[in-house]
Amino acid sequence: MEVYNEAWSSNWGFVPLTDAELDHMAKELKPILDEDFACVAETAGGAVAGVSLSLLDFNKVLARLNGRLLPFGWLRALQEQQRINEIRVFALGVKPRFQHTGVAAALYRDVFDACKRRGIHRAETGWILETNEPMNRAMDALTGRIIKRYRIYERVFDEGAPR
Numbered sequence: 001m002e003v004y005n006e007a008w009s010s011n012w013g014f015v016p017l018t019d020a021e022l023d024h025m026a027k028e029l030k031p032i033l034d035e036d037f038a039c040v041a042e043t044a045g046g047a048v049a050g051v052s053l054s055l056l057d058f059n060k061v062l063a064r065l066n067g068r069l070l071p072f073g074w075l076r077a078l079q080e081q082q083r084i085n086e087i088r089v090f091a092l093g094v095k096p097r098f099q100h101t102g103v104a105a106a107l108y109r110d111v112f113d114a115c116k117r118r119g120i121h122r123a124e125t126g127w128i129l130e131t132n133e134p135m136n137r138a139m140d141a142l143t144g145r146i147i148k149r150y151r152i153y154e155r156v157f158d159e160g161a162p163r
Helices: 002-007 019-032 059-064 073-083 103-118 133-141
Strands: 038-042 048-056 086-094 122-125
Touching (some): 002 086, 038 103, 059 073, 086 103, 103 133
Parallel strands (some): 086 122
């Protein structure tokens, strides 16, 4: 939570994560969390510098089940889990004072190495702001490509004009 609240604090629309939200999210993610895809970067003194959390992409498994986990779909989902070959980079962040020091590169390498060990051939990242040049350069270097672009527009009304 500390890394998230520090690393993303200057992003547009940022809202700090609360203890209750973190507890809820941890409880929800625990059943699908794979330790191969969770990494904490620490300093030599043990201070947390950054984190990376990726999740196996269960969407293909759920699509094959047509969204039905009951009565026996959950058993098939567990069996199909071994065949998942894609991940979703859920969160990757570095505290501001450790940015541009190689911590992010080490986290990228950790995800890449875990993918290689597990036979994962594709990773999808979440939203990356266009203004986040370091992250966009990193994605370019890792042969990433933009597949969706979201825009938010504001309509400004003239006070004297009818609506």
